Amino acid sequence: MRFAGRRQARSAERGARSSRALFWSRFKRDRLALTSAIFLVFVIVGCFAGLPVAEHFLGHGPNDIFPLAADINGYPAGPWSHVPNSHGVPVVTPETPRTLFILGADGQLGHDEFLRLLAGGQTSLEIGVGAALLAILIGVTVGLLAGYYGRVIDTVFSRTTEFVMGFPILLFVIALGRSIGDRFADVTLHGAFVHGVLALILAIGLFSWFYPARLVRAQVLALREQEFVEAARMVGASNFRILRKHLLPHVASSVIVYGTLVIAGSILLEAALAILNFGIDLPDASWGNMISLNYGTLLVPGGVAGATGSTGIRASWLVPLWPSIALLLTVLAFALLGEGVRAALDPREQRR
């Protein structure tokens, strides 16, 4: 009752609002999407800004090895344990300084699980966002060209994508990762990325652009016959200008929505590759290789600390749990964010 007056005032001014303001007001009402957005900001800040801070306060890094963080059976230290920091010497005296492991250690090597979670988040987010950007870039360009120029380009494009999309992308990524991976593994842009990230971005991005391209093509096919394109052409706008100024803004919103899904999918694909032994190599962390560490390297049963293996090494189920939760929540947040943005952009959702 109290808000009735305000709501009326708001609906009265609605006619005059820009589409952006309208989008924002709808998006704000979607609590699920808003929570996801806030959560994602939290994760990104936590991983990228939080890691150096945490390293500074804890006094060790995500790739540092603490042999004494695992007991004699290779069972890692539990959460919130103070681990002897003997600097590689396997002897502990009461005077040995201790260092805090917030989520415990990750296995026989005794990496800090918490710091690896943050560092792995960096890697996984970089791969997800990078691959999505690449996929969207290729997809939008190809989709615009195929939809706008039509004829031969369109036929070739449609037939090829239909065909290529029938293939399991995982096999392509593995094969391509194998062929370009070795050459790109050492390209880290002066340490901005860990080894292999750029290769994975390329491999995943090069095979994820088919869906966005089809999406854009379908929209452009409908748009190019409309009056505003005709009008632009009549006043002498070049094809490039029409594409950039008149068509691109129309497809931008759906591309953004799809982009969040590509990010989610790429993060998941990285994890799958890691579990199949094709991901980021140790010692660098990614959520995928953290999950796979105790999941058991499936193709080599009983490999490193395999949960199913017969190496006699007991694996802690907590170790793959943290990155699994992080992966789950992040991907869920990206998917919900995309859904929220889509709903807020879709004028049909409003009346329901």
Next chain:
Amino acid sequence: MVAYIVRRLLSGLALLFALTLVTFAIYRLIPNNPGCVVLPCGLGATTTHAQLEAAAHRIGADRPVTTQYAKFVWRILRHGSFGPSWRGVSIDKSIRASLPPTVSVLAGGFVVLLLLAIPLAMLSALHAQRTIDRAVLAFSLFGIALHPFVLGVLLEHAFVYHLHLFPAGRYCHLAHLPPVPVPPNTLPQYAPEQPCGGPVSWAHHMVLPWLTFAIFFLPLYTRMIRTRMLETLDDQHVVTARAKGASEVRVLLSHVLRPALLPLVTMIGLDLGAALTAVIYIDTIYGLGGFGSLAVAALASATGTYDLPLIAAIFFVIAVAIVVLNLLVDLCYAWLDPRVRLVGPAA
């Protein structure tokens, strides 16, 4: 009509061989040592360079890629066979062995997916923007976010090791198989593994793979059917049906659901790639020995080499499946929706 089918098949054939050519061409880019497929390589191996070269020569990997490709094509055209892989195993045999698990996962998984997705989508569409809709959305997005590997392990742990409801992963044939004879005086632990078969144990073994497959695709299909249903709910033919006094169930099932399910047919054709990716995951988790494990085993080896003829054969089989499936989808679509015409009036 026949001309249309023939034209589609011919263009499919061209794509098929183009694709295998690309497979062979990409292979040139990969720095590898084909001899390592046969002989031990890497750390601790004492294989000499000459031995590796001899091995590469024996499997024909030292010839130019064009020759190898021509040989691959010739074998298919002349003998209808893929020949031996570099490891010396018959490719035909391994592919024939891996087809039943893969087809079972795909077909059964798809049925389970529809059984889950349609009711959920109906529930969601009828209560659009209310709590139930949101719950279904959240539940189905959960499926997307939970990695199939993690999901598979969770399901396996819960249902196999804790509840003992389903047997541990292994493929059971649909048909009953004759038991393998056990030689006399064999200790039980050395007895050959008996093959399991029969429809009941087949289904029993496949429940978890099907469920994993279905949950993997659930979000996409639920959302799609929901959106289509929301669109058709306001359509004039639905209003007319209501006005005529058709019961709500009848309106929903035959007037709303049927047109909403039409694009599903197209989606099945397009999603084959994603489905095969899911099959790779599921194969790996449940150890079914299907196409996924075959492909990953052909690509993955400790020394970083891969079995080119086997990979090319796998891609070839998948390509055949895509061409045939897409053709079937288009034919099906024309049959289901009489407004669609495959052959234009001019043709």
